[in-house]
Amino acid sequence: MPEEFYRIKRLPPYVFAEVNRLKAEYRAAGMDIIDFGMGNPDMDTPSHIVDKLCETVRRPRTHRYSASKGIPGLRRAQAGYYQRRFGVKLDPESEVIATLGSKEGLANLAMAITAPGDVMLVPNPSYPIHPYGFMIAGGTLRHIQTLEADGRFRPDAYLRALERAVMHSVPKPVAVVVSFPSNPTAQLADLDFYAELVRFARKHDLWVLSDLAYAEIYFDGNPPPSILQIDGAKEVAVEFTSLSKTYAMPGWRMGFAVGNSRLIGALTRIKSYLDYGAFTPVQVAAAAALNGPQDCVEEIRGIYRSRRDVLVESMARAGWDIPAPPATMFAWAPIPPAFADMGSMAFSKMLLKEAEVAVSPGIGFGEYGEGYVRIGLVENEQRIRQAARNIRQVLNDPERMLARHAPVEAAE
CATH class of the missing domain: 3.40.640.10 (Type I PLP-dependent aspartate aminotransferase-like (Major domain))
Structure with missing residues (x-):
């Protein structure tokens, strides 16, 4: 029998699987992960x-x-x-x-x-x-x-x-x-x-x-x-x-x-x-x-708008300029210049380990997504501000962070 089924073999490796594995591992170790990774609405259904x-x-x-x-x-x-x-x-x-x-x-x-x-x-x-x-x-x-x-x-x-x-x-x-x-x-x-x-x-x-x-x-x-x-x-x-x-x-x-x-x-x-x-x-x-009544739609929209504003403002204070998204429940954030050469997967893994913040690497959405990460507006405003404080500590010391997360060179 073939080792892989035809349709499964055609699919590329699931990029988000590694980030999800690390999230589970770090949570099991007691880390309080602030999770912006999945677009999973956290509000109550009306x-x-x-x-x-x-x-x-x-x-x-x-x-x-x-x-x-x-x-x-x-x-x-x-x-x-x-x-x-x-x-x-x-x-x-x-x-x-x-x-x-x-x-x-x-x-x-x-x-x-x-x-x-x-x-x-x-x-x-x-x-x-x-x-x-x-x-x-x-x-x-x-x-x-x-x-x-x-x-x-x-x-x-x-x-x-x-x-x-x-x-x-x-x-x-x-x-x-x-x-x-x-x-x-x-x-x-x-x-x-x-x-x-x-x-x-x-x-x-x-x-x-x-x-x-x-x-x-x-x-x-x-x-x-x-x-x-x-x-x-x-x-x-x-x-x-x-x-x-x-x-x-x-x-x-x-x-x-x-x-x-x-x-x-x-x-x-x-x-x-x-x-x-x-x-x-x-x-x-x-x-x-x-x-039925549609005021709940405006209320939900308002929650996302407020979270967007808090995210953009608090991340800017932390040293990360993120364009304000005009729509959706996501921000499409360019990797800060000091970390751009890492690539989106390594940058996402670094934030997870050093800041206890989960984001989605842009490469998971296609090769033209490289250089970005996606941030879901799925945590409340207090958690967003906490994430920004955690990330600020990472962005303030790029040399140490890059040294800690440098790729391991293959042995000759």
């Missing part, structure tokens, strides 16, 4: 959503198998959200499907539309499921660098990179993935960009998969738009959203795909073979979240 779950779960009929594509009331609730928020009209029957979080939806759509060897255009740096969902499905990846040298997203440069990728890819690419607000970089895109992207996709006969999981976690300026606001977008695009961050419901695993009816139909068919949908009481509670 009480009216929990109450609806409890009310529904007491009805024995809801304990049976549910609907793989989502119960009708939930799909109507998501269509209502798109109408209110974006002015986009969706058919709940053919253009909306409930998924077990946006991650599952992306992965299963990749399985539905990818033939072996198909070329997919994926962002880099990127949330790992964006490229590796297609790799698992047997596709071939073309990584598109999303940020310029100054760490900013420039739509014109990105579109030119897409054009070059299409011109030089054999076979011709099948789909392009975009994600704004972006995890991990927190960058935004506007409707002008989406209009150009839809035009580009229609010209080159490409599907567009848009990940809008952070639609409601924004801090400055206008709310992030949807690609489906562009005329003709439904001809080529499907969009994924999630309740995980919007309503602090990460463990509930509830998300959606909406848009192009052919893509939604393909995902529906794949899912019909794989699952019976989320537990019905979870779906009912999710509909209550979408249809």
Whole structure:
């Protein structure tokens, strides 16, 4: 028998596994790790959503198998959200499907539309499921660098990179993935960009998969738009959203795909073979979240905004200049100049050991993520300030820290 299974063999080593191993080791040794590594919301789910779950779960009929594509009331609730928020009209029957979080939806759509060897255009740096969902499905990846040298997203440069990728890819690419607000970089895109992207996709006969999981976690300026606001977008695009961050419901695993009816139909068919949908009481509670009072969304957004401000201010006092993210629950932080040559993995391991602070190394999001770390806004303000004090001690003595964490030279 082969030593490794085919799909497992195609996946690169999981970069975050080493950081996670060290976190567990240090905690077992009694260290108080301040963990900014995983984007795992720490707030309580709003009480009216929990109450609806409890009310529904007491009805024995809801304990049976549910609907793989989502119960009708939930799909109507998501269509209502798109109408209110974006002015986009969706058919709940053919253009909306409930998924077990946006991650599952992306992965299963990749399985539905990818033939072996198909070329997919994926962002880099990127949330790992964006490229590796297609790799698992047997596709071939073309990584598109999303940020310029100054760490900013420039739509014109990105579109030119897409054009070059299409011109030089054999076979011709099948789909392009975009994600704004972006995890991990927190960058935004506007409707002008989406209009150009839809035009580009229609010209080159490409599907567009848009990940809008952070639609409601924004801090400055206008709310992030949807690609489906562009005329003709439904001809080529499907969009994924999630309740995980919007309503602090990460463990509930509830998300959606909406848009192009052919893509939604393909995902529906794949899912019909794989699952019976989320537990019905979870779906009912999710509909209550979408249809109910929305002041909780602003409250959650305000908590993230306050944490962002505390992080940027306290880290600046510690000697680490971190750009204020305009959206998402993450800061995309350049490694301080004195430590830049270490690389993001070694820098992350050093912070873990010396400052008892966990961050995600940028290299884990793709090779173009090197030179950065991702910091999740998942600790309270007191813990953020404590982390900054710990990090300050590290940054104030770079020579000693670099000497302690210098790579071990191989013996000749």
